Every structure is written in structure tokens, then in C-alpha cells.
Amino acid sequence: MPEGRRVEISVPALARVEGEGALALRIQNDRIEHLALSIFEPPRYFEKLLEGRDPQQLIDAVARICGICPAAYQMSASQAIEDAFGAEQDGWVRAMRRAFYCGEWIQSHALHIHLLAAPDFLGYESALAMAAEYPDALRRGLQLQGLGNELMRLFGARSVHPIGVAPGGFHRAPDPQAVSALLPRLEAALAEAEALLAWTAALPLPQQAQDFVSVALRHPEEYPLYSGRIVSSEGLDIAVSEYEMHFEEYQRPHSTALFSRLQGRDYLVGPLARLNLNQDRLPSPVAEALARTGIAFPSRNMFHSIVARAVEILLALHEAVRLLRDYHPPKVTAVSLTPRAGVGYGATEAPRGLLWHRYRFDEAGRVQEARIVPPTSQNQARIERDLRESLESFGLAHDDEALRLRAEMVIRNYDPCISCATHFLRLRTERR
Amino acid sequence: MAVHKFSSCDGCQLALLNLGESLLALQEAVEIVHFLEAGPSDPEAPVDIAFVEGSISTAEEAERIARVREHSRYLVTIGACATSGGLQALRNLDRSERAWREAIYARPEFIDSLDQATPVREHVAVDLELWGCPINGRQILGAIASLLHGVPPIEDADKVCLECKRQGRVCTLVTRGVPCMGPVTHTGCGALCPAFGRDCYGCYGPAENPNGDALARRFEGLGLLPEAIARHFLFIHSHAEPFRTVGTAWRAQREKDDA
Amino acid sequence: MTEAWLPREAEVVECVAETGDTHTLRLRLTDPARHDAYRFAPGQFNMLALHGIGEVPISIVSDIEDVRLFDHTVRAVGRVTRALVRLRPGDRLGVRGPFGRGWPLAEAEGRNLVVVTGGLGCAPAVSVIRHVLRRRERFGRLTILQGVKHSNDLLWRGQYEAWAREPDTQVLLAADVATPDWPWHRGLITELFEQIEDALAGSLAMMCGPEPMMVAAGRMLLERGMAGPDIYLSMERNMHCGIGQCGHCQLGPHFVCRDGPVFAWPAVASLLGIRGF
Amino acid sequence: MNQSGFLPRADLQRLIDRLRREHADCLGPQVRDEAIVFASLERAEQLPFGYLDRQRPGSYRLEFGDSERAFAWANGPQALKPLVFEPEQPMWHSVRDPDGSLQFHPVPAKPSSLAVIGVRACDLAALALQDAHFLEEPGDPWYAARREGLFLVAVHCTHPAETCFCASTGDGPSCGAGFDLALHELDEGFIVEVGSDAGQAVFEALQTLPVAPGQRAAAEAQQARAAEVQQRRLPAPARLAELMQAATDPHWEEVAERCLSCGNCTAVCPSCFCHRHAETPALDPSRSGHARVWDSCFSAAHSLLHGRPLRAQTAQRYRQWLTHKLAGWQVQYGRIGCVGCGRCISWCPVGIDLTAEVDAILGEVHD
């Protein structure tokens, strides 16, 4: 009987939106014979429960798909509503949505870098365990995260399930006094974010080149966040409404989350994909800070995602400062919408990547049908492939514990969703 | 202390992770033995306080919550999902779970799911419920601070209106005729929506002694159709009895009108 | 303005476990000058403040002449009281008071007294009974009536037995439901009034306990010839400030904390027994 | 008759400037969130010139017309109450030392200095009621400090709302006492009246013009009209005292069908004073705070007794409110607790009208 062990890693919470996951790994003759990242998402059936809701309830409901990136859901949905009702957003509302969204990027990226990813690279169980050795880095991270939350609160009263977004804009313009109180703090944080970028670049990141397709939005002038066309590193360049003609969602028996593929292949969305495709859209101070790290983008090292996140924190701070610098509350904070029957599309760049929505509305403006493709499911197939390649190049002869840690590190690097990116409970290796 | 997650969006756990420096202070006041998002992982360890996020919507979750109860001296639910089933409990209304599963998933047989998403209270005894979708840092810190003194926190189940007025907000229902749920909604958020000039949509669940019938009649007077009234009550806390009763009554009204 | 709203630090000197959930706390204000100046009347109460937990009104049960310590007998029923009975000698808490109007003891001198209590032992009444027994010569006959739902609910059973042995004192106890060893009356407290040996006209009554019991007992006393203004009762309402500011203890036109807790029958008779008043 | 003079409309700014110089802040009515509220006032133009309020049970709407006047409206959602009786006021904080000893540190009352323009007769009457409550020994130091620092410029009401009934309670529409200065607004300006020594000093500095007899007559006429147009009324106090005997009236249950028990009426009422004490423990167990916070007799917590609310039902809560306000108050403070401002009618989300409920219970019929 050949000696065998079976690797089975179960992720406590990994999902299309949320959920339970497990990684099954079977190694035979030092080859990965079977690798499946399974997601047992307790289904929450959002697409169905949105049916019949009016635009405001739609905005309030989709936030609840994810507590970590509710603004992303609200922004994609708002776009789709306006698309369906034929209202183009420009000017104040568009600018402020971008500022609001920047808050979420700062918050989410700072959380991921400090509380989730960094302990992996520095060899800690958790960020709290890291606190003794790296108190300043952790404090800086928590402060940036807090600042992102405050930026969100300016527009949404709270950073989880914000309440300020109205169909067509915002319920209330931020109070100028609150803006002028926050602005200097955002400015002061620029230096912190630059230091953070240098810090991430200096982390002992594994070096490993992979071949993957990047997908992200691309905008004529801006670093993509709130809008743009969907492009890929393989030359794809389509309108948001054309998504379904090129991307396909499919189901696999081991997972309740849907997988995505682009022309039959897995692909990457998220910070690294965005930066790889949009480096030329970085404002020059950010580009210069990135250049100083000495890391070349586009990068084929998946672990440079953490650096990309730091770049995006710096970018989001720059953007927020730029957008809020000459702040004046407008008379009207939301364009009035006239509901009509039709289909609307929306796509924005959530912290974790492309977030695509499509809704069909009835003539009263109520949702008849909804489809939402979150970044985590788009990355799922990519994570599986990455795991296979990473573990093989890491060396399958490593013991179970080392394999588990490496696998966790690979998955967390995608920041699939906060709870998804934490710890595996069990590891079962099968070797034959 | 432990933090457990069931079917949810993770937003309530963020009330802890968004505490900033207080998170470090918290770590000094209590020993966190299980909190996956923050790192510590030991779900079976006995604890004094267990915070539970999320509703129970699979067979596995029903088993797991029973184990959590066994290990915990004081079990506190956090947020709408754990306390009233949350948004996903909308499927409980007409037992539409199967139909929805088939509509969303090409291979519904792969999906393991109960036909209802239910609050923790329907499975095990709960010592304290923190309402809110999401709960905020003040609530959870307040609860921990009281528990550190060996007593449960004061249960404040007043209506949002009272806080709205303490904050000096101008009533949106009275000045603009919007259907504000504040008069039947549990306090705790700080009256955020009226502060932003909009109507409360009830994300903190039913307050004590709510008169949903009277408020629904008022909404009708403001020009809302029965289905719209129903949807106001059947939203984030559709499984909470006082909201469910009013909402389903108005939905039945709509169906009668349609017939 | 006096700082009646600010607690002063007190130390628990002694804890006496009366029953499982009822403890007597013997306190001393840590500021000796304040402690020496502290005076109260039977029937008055203090606000006891627990750091980090909250404040509740608790009657003072010690004797007015015991200047060494003042006592509170606390029954654990909720958040604050449960924490109060956990206190141990040396622990600190805050005290505000004394507040309210106590029993009309000056008026009671020289007269026969009827003390009617109900429910689970009643601290304000205990304090007045002790007061009378210690100054036996100043008062007439003393009749004590106490009713409980179940015989096991009776606190201080030994105490009642001891009181019954005192001169010029009659103790009448009733339990709606009783264990076989209950030597006293089975049934309602109101059925005991026939057994009162003294004429009620000219006597003075003091009552405390559940409101329905006090309503029934008050009517009984009136029927048997006692004058309305000679019947006194100690009321309970929710209290936060104890000084007539917070509004919680309102009972019709009265602030129970300031105008009471002890009221003469005519002041509250029309409001008693109305549910939710 | 108090000393008085005429201030042309264009000179109103001089009054504001003077008040701003003498006080830490000067508040005046301004349009915010679709209502007229008190906010920091720098320029006269910030006043709600041209605005009218349309108040009905459960409804408040502002209309903008071509009126020249700044005070052609009745009242906004709040009177002076939040300025003197803070919605949340820390009272003390306690510190437990490592040796177990406890210290209670009082939160000192800060001296305050605030001028308010545009105060109504009902607001003044309600302030007097709150004074009677909060300044009575042992008293509330935070209230006292804020009250002490108030300088009040009242405006006699010329445009009562449909919900007003101050004429029937005897508290308006004209301001009787309790102000430092009072204004009659006329189309061309204001008649300024002196009500206190502090007011006198400001008055002298204003160097007003003499009041023309026609101006005085116009002011009197508009005051008389303002009383006449009021549609609602309360019965006389003696009659209201009978509410205390109506405790078992079936009408309380009828009101409870409609009442949300949300507490809005008590929060907007300028005389309601109920507050709870809230302990606010810090995460660091050695520190804790204690604050007084607005409460309402419509909340369950208000009547907790042995862990259960004494007034669990809405009917009992509404009865508590109305009987206390209109009957119990007479014994406690020598008058009813209502000043006829009508706020509880307008700002009740479902538009319950206390005057109608009182009539239904007392069987009162008005012509």
C-alpha cells in the first residue's frame, strides 16, 4: 500500500457573497490529482428577494449583500437604475459618488492589508498577535481604515450599510464644516499611505510568476473606480452592457458559488488586475510613489496584490482630497428620476474587483429581475488555478501544515471577502 | 469571548473590526478566543460571552448553533440576521426557498439549504439580543462594558422617534409626508436616516409596543398603495412578528384588491 | 443648589444574608464628617449607585439612633439589585439621600398601631416595627398583619415569631397557599382583620406591599372604623432621581419620591388599584 | 405700559449685531430641513422672510409667499426646551481606583450666554413652567446655568397656526412677561418693548424712534385678530382637573388604536421634563459616566416596576400623559402643563389632537 494522505482544507466562510468553504486537495505521486475550492454558501437568494422592490429599497437591500463593500453594491445598483431610467450622471453627484467610493477602498484595503494579509507574510497567527511586534504599522493601518470609514460616513452616516444614497444621488450633501474638518486629515494621511506603500513593497513576499488574464474597468481619464468600459489584458474592450456576451457563469458540484469564465478561461479581477491594466491612469504623485518601490507593473506575481492595494489606498486618498478640496454643497443632491420599464446595467470596481449588475424594471420602476456578479465568484476559478500552480512550485513534499499555510496565504491574497480570507479549520491530505 | 458567523453579510462583525484603537483596548479587556475575521480560531472553546452573527439557514448551521450554546455562558445575538432572520428571511413568507433556488442555480440539487432562514432564538436560548442592521460599535462596546461589570446592559427598546427628537431632527414624516418607519422601529442607530433627511426603513427591527396598524393606516393616508405598505414592513425584519403581521395583512389586502 | 444628585462614596461594612436572594448591607459613608451628619427617618430611602451599573431606590431599615451604620435590605430582582447582593465587606458604592417622607411617627406616639404588609417581606414596614419595639413605652398596642401568596415566601419567619412574643403585640399571618407546618391562617390577609383585638377607631395604620392588597386592606380598616387620614401607605414607583426631577415616579399629582413614599390614604385612595396609573 | 420704541425694518441688523457682541451666540429662526428652527443668526436676511407655516394635525408645511415679514408664522418643531434642558447631559463620572475606592466627580455646569430672537408667547410660558420645575430646590444646576445665560427677544404672534390654542390657555398670542425685549412686527418695522433691566440696556443702545399712534393701533389690532382666528381650545382648568376621575373612560382605548406611543408629543412639548438616568460604562472598567437623557412617559422603561412596565399598554401611557399634563400639573405647579402651542398636534406622526381627545373624554362641545 503506498503511503497516502489527503489534504482537505475547509474554509469557514467563503462564498459568492458569504459562506462556508473547503479546499479539497489530493496528492498522488507528488502530483496534485484533485484540487477543488468548494464554497458552501448558505444561499441568501438576493436576486429573488429584490424582485418587486423600488429603487430606494433596491439600494438599501443590495448593501446588505456584503458588509465590507456595501458602497460598491449601492454604486453599481445606482448606475443600473439610472441606466434603465435614462438619466446620465455628471457633475456633483458623480464626483461625490467617487469620493464616497474612495472611502470604501481605503477602509477595505487597509483592513485587508493589516488585519488579514500582513500576518501571513510576517508569520503571525493574526493581526492581534502581530500587535506586540508591529504596533506602529498596525496603528497606522487602523487609522487609515478609520479614516476611510469616516469618509463614508460623510455621505452615508455609517460605513456599513450606509443610508445616504438616494436613487439619482444622495439624500443629503455633506455638511461643509464636516468636509473641511476631514480634509486636512485626508491630506495628512497621504504621507502615511506612501509609507504604507513602501512598507508593503518591503514585505518578504513570495516570488512567483504566473500567467493570467486581468480584467478591469478602464476609463478615458481616470483610474477606474466608478465607471468605464470592461477591458482585459488579452485585448477585450466592451461596454458594460455586453458583459453577458463574453463572460459566462457556471456551477460546479463542489461549490454553491458560481464560477465565471471569459471565453472559456479563468481570469483575475481586483487590485492587481486594475493596476496592471490602468497604471497609466495613476495621478503622477501616486505613480511616482509606486516607481520608488522598484516593483514593475504590470506584474505577474499574484502576491503583488498587497502592493496594489497600498497603491490604491494612496490613490483613493489623492482622489478624495482632489474631489473635496473646493467643496460646495449643491442645491440639488439627487437628479429626479422618471421610472420607466426597461433594463439597466451597472458596473463599478469594488475593492475586490469588478462588480456587475443588471436589472429589469417594470413601468413603475420596480425590479422585475436581477442579476449580480460579484468579484469573488469571478476570481474563484482563478484561485483554484493559482493554488495548483503555487503549491506545485512551493513543493508538494512540504508537510501538511506548511501546505495548509501556503494554501491559505494564496487564497487570502485574493481577499475573496473578509471572512473568506481568514483561516481554514481542517486539513486532510491524502497521499498515494 | 468568541464571535461566530452564520448566514450574514459580515457587517455586524465589522462593528468590532471598525473600532480602531478601541479594538486594541478591547483586546486588553477581554480574551478573544474565536473570531475568524480577526484571526483567532477556536470555535469549540468554552467562553463567557459568545456573539453570534447571522441567521440559521442550513442544517449544518442548526447543529453548529447548538454547539455554540453549549460552550457559551452568555450568548448574545448581533444584528438583524441573528435576531430576526434578517433580509434573507423574506423567503420564509411564502416558503419560496425551493422556487428561488431553482431560479438562481442551474443545479439546485447541489445546494444545501433549509426552507427558512430563522433567528437564533428559534434554535437555542439567547441571553441578549442586539438589534440593528448592522449593529454599531457603541452597542457592542456598551454590552461588553456592562457584562464586564457582571450585569446585562439596559435594554432600550424605545422608538427611533425619541432619539430623532433628542438629536434635534425635523420629522420627515410630518414635513414631507414620507413613510417613516421610525415610530415603530427599535432605537439604537442614533436616528441616522432622519438626520439625512430621509425616512427610516426599519433596519433596527420592531420597537417595544409598536402600533404598526396605525402607522400603516397613516401610510395609506399619505398615498401609499397596499403593496407598498406591505413592502415597508416586509423588508429587513420581515420575520419579526409585529412587522410580519402588519405586512402580510396589507399584502393580503392587495391580493384581495387584485382579485 | 444642593448637590442632591451626586452620590457620595460609602463602604460596605457588613453583609447579612437574610435568604438566598435577600441581603442586608450595612454601610458607612467614607467621609467621616458626612457620616456623622447623616440622619434619616424610618420610611425614607436612599439611592444606591453601583459604579458602571446604575442606581436604585432602597429603603433604610436601620434604627435612627444607630449612628454607627445604616442598613439596606435588598432583594435581588433585576440588574442593579442582583449586583447589590453580590457586594462584600470592603466594597464601595455611591449613596444619595435620605429622600422622601417617612412614616408619621410623631403622630403615632401614644396610639395603637396596625402594621399591614404584604408580599415578600417589606423593608419600610420592618423598619417601623423595629422602631416601635425599641421604644415600646411611647406607643400603644401593636398589631402586625402580613400576608403572603405561599408560606415559603415569608421572609424573617423567626422574626415574626419573636415579635409575637413581645408584650402588647399581636402578629397575624396569612398565606394563600401553605405547607403543612404553617401554624397561621390559610387564606387572604383581609380575613385576618376580624381577629384584630383592638378597636380600630383612633388607631393608626401603616401599610406597604402590593397595591391591590393595600386597597383591600385600606377598605377593611375604613369599614372597621378607622379614619382615612389615620391610614398611611408606602408606595413604589420607578425612580431615577429621587428628588422630584426626573418624572418617573408620578402618581396622579404626586411625586412618590418627594411627596411620599409614605402617603395618607385620602391623598392616593382614588388612584389606587387602577391598572397602569 | 412698558417702555417702547420703533425700529425700522432695515435696522434689525443693529439689534442682531448688538446681541452677538454681548453674547457667545445669538440664535434666530431660520429655514432648515423644511421647517423653521433656531440656528445661529448673523445677518437679518437669514430670518425666514416671506415664509408661512401651514400646520395641521400630523403635518407641517412651509410656504413661501410675498410677505415682507420675517415672523409671519407660528412656531417650529422645538421651543426653547433643548436650549435649557439638554437632550443629553452628563451628570457625573465615577472612577474606581485600584484599591477599590470610588470617586464621584460632578460634571460642572458651564456658564452660558445665549441670545434668542423670535421667541413666542407660548415658548415663554413654557419656559416659566420649566423654571418652576427645574429651579425648585434642590434644582438642576445645568438647567440653571443655561437659563441664567439666556437673553430673550420675543415676538408677539400675528399668524397663529391652525393647531394653536394659546388664547384658550391664556398664554398667548401676545407675550406678557418673561422676555428681555419683545417685538411687534409691522410691515415697516418693529415696535420694541422692554421687559427687563438687561433688555433696557439693549433698548437704549438701539436708539429707537417714537412709536406712532397708528403703529400702536395696528399692533393691537393684529394681536386681537391673532387671538380670534384660533380654532382650537382647551376647557377651563377646573374642568380639565376632572380628567383625573376619568381614569376608566373607554375613550383611552379608542385613542390607543391610533396612538403610536412614539413619544413625539412629549419630545416637542416645551413643558415636558421627564428624563432618565443612564449609566454609561466605559470599556475600561475603572471608569463610568452617568447622564440624564430625555425620556418619555410613552416608553416602557418610564414605568418599569419590578422589571415590568406598570404602563404596558398605550392607553395607560396616553392617559398618564394627558392626566399629568392637564390635571396633575395643576396641583404640582398651580396651573395646567399645556401652553397651547399645538406642537404635539402638528408633530404627532398620526395627527392625534389632544384638544379633541379631551373634549371626547369630558363630553365637551364647542360651538
Ligand SMILES: Cc1cc2nc3c(=O)[nH]c(=O)nc-3n(C[C@H](O)[C@H](O)[C@H](O)COP(=O)(O)OP(=O)(O)OC[C@H]3O[C@@H](n4cnc5c(N)ncnc54)[C@H](O)[C@@H]3O)c2cc1C
Ligand atoms: C421608595 C422605594 C423603596 C424601595 N425599597 C426597597 C428595599 O428596601 N429593598 C428592595 O429590595 N427593593 C426596594 N425597592 C425596589 C427596588 O428599588 C427595585 O427592586 C429596583 O429598583 C429594581 O432594580 P433592578 O435594576 O434590580 O431591576 P430591573 O427590573 O432590572 O430594573 C431596571 C430598572 O428599572 C427601574 N426599576 C425597576 N423596578 C423599580 C422599582 N421598584 N422602583 C424604581 N425603579 C425601578 C430601575 O430604574 C432599574 O434600574 C424600593 C423601591 C422604591 C421606589
Ligand code: SF4
Ligand atoms: S422623522 Fe421618523 S423617526 Fe423622526 S420623529 Fe419623524 S416619524 Fe419619528
Ligand code: SF4
Ligand atoms: S433610522 Fe431606521 S433605517 Fe435608518 S439606520 Fe436608523 S433604524 Fe436603520
Ligand code: SF4
Ligand atoms: S401639550 Fe401640546 S399644545 Fe400643550 S404645550 Fe405641550 S406640545 Fe404644546
